[in-house]
Amino acid sequence: MTIKSKFIFVTGGVCSSLGKGIASASLGMLLKSSGLKIFVMKMDPYLNVDPGTMNPAQHGEVFVSDDGAETDLDLGHYERMLNQPITKISSVSSGQIYNEVTKKERKGDFLGETIQIIPHITNEIKIKILAAAEKSNADVVIVEIGGTVGDIEGESFLEAIRQLRDELPADFTLSVHLSLLIYLESSDELKTKPTQHSVALLRKYGVRPDIILARTDREIPENALNKISKFCGVPKKAVIPAPTVKNIYEIPLNFQTGKIVELIGEKLGFNNLKPDLNQWNNLVETVKSVQNPESQIKIAIVGKYFDKGADVYISVVEALKHAAWNFKRNPVIDFINSENFEAGFNICNLLKYAGVVVPGGFGKRGTEGIIDAISFCRKNAIPYLGLCFGMQLAAVEFARNAAGLNEAHTTEINPETKYPVIDLMLSQKQVNKKGGTMRLGKYACCLNEKSISRSCYGKDTIEERHRHRYEFNNQYREALEKFGLVIAGVSPDKKLVEIVELAKDEHPFFVGVQFHPEFLSRPLNPHPLFKGFIKAALERKNKK
Numbered sequence: 317m318t319i320k321s322k323f324i325f326v327t328g329g330v331c332s333s334l335g336k337g338i339a340s341a342s343l344g345m346l347l348k349s350s351g352l353k354i355f356v357m358k359m360d361p362y363l364n365v366d367p368g369t370m371n372p373a374q375h376g377e378v379f380v381s382d383d384g385a386e387t388d389l390d391l392g393h394y395e396r397m398l399n400q401p402i403t404k405i406s407s408v409s410s411g412q413i414y415n416e417v418t419k420k421e422r423k424g425d426f427l428g429e430t431i432q433i434i435p436h437i438t439n440e441i442k443i444k445i446l447a448a449a450e451k452s453n454a455d456v457v458i459v460e461i462g463g464t465v466g467d468i469e470g471e472s473f474l475e476a477i478r479q480l481r482d483e484l485p486a487d488f489t490l491s492v493h494l495s496l497l498i499y500l501e502s503s504d505e506l507k508t509k510p511t512q513h514s515v516a517l518l519r520k521y522g523v524r525p526d527i528i529l530a531r532t533d534r535e536i537p538e539n540a541l542n543k544i545s546k547f548c549g550v551p552k553k554a555v556i557p558a559p560t561v562k563n564i565y566e567i568p569l570n571f572q573t574g575k576i577v578e579l580i581g582e583k584l585g586f587n588n589l590k591p592d593l594n595q596w597n598n599l600v601e602t603v604k605s606v607q608n609p610e611s612q613i614k615i616a617i618v619g620k621y622f623d624k625g626a627d628v629y630i631s632v633v634e635a636l637k638h639a640a641w642n643f644k645r646n647p648v649i650d651f652i653n654s655e656n657f658e659a660g661f662n663i664c665n666l667l668k669y670a671g672v673v674v675p676g677g678f679g680k681r682g683t684e685g686i687i688d689a690i691s692f693c694r695k696n697a698i699p700y701l702g703l704c705f706g707m708q709l710a711a712v713e714f715a716r717n718a719a720g721l722n723e724a725h726t727t728e729i730n731p732e733t734k735y736p737v738i739d740l741m742l743s744q745k746q747v748n749k750k751g752g753t754m755r756l757g758k759y760a761c762c763l764n765e766k767s768i769s770r771s772c773y774g775k776d777t778i779e780e781r782h783r784h785r786y787e788f789n790n791q792y793r794e795a796l797e798k799f800g801l802v803i804a805g806v807s808p809d810k811k812l813v814e815i816v817e818l819a820k821d822e823h824p825f826f827v828g829v830q831f832h833p834e835f836l837s838r839p840l841n842p843h844p845l846f847k848g849f850i851k852a853a854l855e856r857k858n859k860k
């Protein structure tokens with residue numbers, strides 16, 4: 317295979333959660349806006365095949381691609397920053413790699429050989445990277461290596477990129493290392509030693525960084541930059557400050573202050589790269605201009621899994637921001653654990669919000685609290701957007717409290733319910749494995765002409781991404797419609813209910829969707845349903 321793509325490998329040092337995903341996405345965005353074709357992929361060292369079966373409180377959101385891959389939340393950053401969809405091949409884990417290798421071994425592909433990390437696992441990693449380059453035909457493939465340099469699970473990935481760097485011509489690969497500078501209060505100093513150690517470790521694996529992104533909460537003094545340059549063997553101009561910011565969309569602009577595009581161009585042999593950052597500058601300016609109390613709009617996200625804060629619902633939060641910024645507003649988002657309502661927290665507190673979102677979710681914990689919150693929004697004309705589980709529980713709430721089907725439920729929570737308004741389709745009943753078996757990825761939906769959704773999207777047919785097992789039970793369609801539930805969107809064969817709403821004259825905005833519109837929202841292209849929701853929320857705020 318002849319590879320025309322060049323490669324940027326992004327690693328992280330000192331500790332996790334430094335924002336390698338956002339850094340990789342920012343590099344991609346800068347290079348794309350300089351006219352290059354970019355592909356971004358993430359290699360996760362954990363042994364799960366994908367994050368689909370991991371607890372969101374531990375791992376954060378599962379991001380879903382058009383082609384149905386369940387991926388790490390960083391891939392959401394790639395899509396949002398680059399404004400282009402990822403595919404299955406963007407998401408690789410050790411679990412997948414080991415699976416492939418043992419499958420090949422059982423087939424007899426390696427007959428006679430002893431299977432080892434080097435060369436079998438490292439070869440498989442290289443195959444994935446090179447296949448992505450070939451398939452995407454990108455000018456630059458950005459490969460983010462998950463975890464922190466020094467993690468035992470990450471070693472085979474570092475060895476694979478070491479080999480690739482040795483095998484490919486020098487101007488085909490570039491290594492970017494994102495590392496933390498630590499502030500010591502007692503001596504009022506930014507310490508570079510942990511970064512020096514992390515780079516020393518990286519070099520021990522045979523990877524010498526070309527660019528160091530120095531993450532810090534403070535301004536980096538000149539002498540610290542000099543020190544990093546000298547001790548890490550990187551030219552001073554290639555030590556680029558990566559200050560902590562309130563708005564992540566400022567990050568590419570900060571990198572470009574350090575002329576990172578020019579540096580990459582020099583190393584990878586692209587001449588005269590000039591990023592066009594006009595739209596991005598405007599976005600960042602808009603966000604700055606709305607940082608005042610008058611521009612605030614308060615939105616509640618009612619759900620569970622709040623142990624890890626916003627990471628669990630990161631795409632929902634970003635989608636709300638994109639839509640609010642579109643109206644020159646600053647969304648202030650409160651996370652309300654639905655278990656609080658069950659424990660007696662006053663539900664009238666919801667009145668202070670301009671709108672309420674119930675995002676996706678699984679399992680029993682907190683569901684009665686969510687149903688109470690939905691009921692409150694329905695009865696008090698509070699704009700409501702239900703996403704997946706939020707749609708299913710809206711149907712349950714309506715069945716119970718508007719259509720008199722007491723104790724109606726989803727069979728996910730109560731398999732014995734008398735009124736299973738949300739249930740498994742036959743095809744899902746036959747599934748006996750958990751991993752990768754939900755309805756996943758992009759499906760079409762036809763919109764009801766008079767619906768709120770139709771007026772938001774401005775077209776009759778849409779495509780949205782799914783990730784769920786349960787569906788609206790068609791046996792209850794008529795019964796609920798009779799009481800005023802609007803079936804606003806269905807699959808093209810009309811067999812699956814995709815959207816439920818209340819009529820516009822009944823409620824200002826009550827929309828529940830079986831899919832996840834949040835995955836398609838972009839900072840420069842906010843999602844129509846989120847825009848519709850925020851618009852209704854603003855109208856409520858203005859009325860108050």
Ligand code: GLN
Binds near residue numbers: 704
């Ligand atoms: N638990 C529900 C289902 O599996 C909803 C899933 C979700 O919200 N993503 O159908």
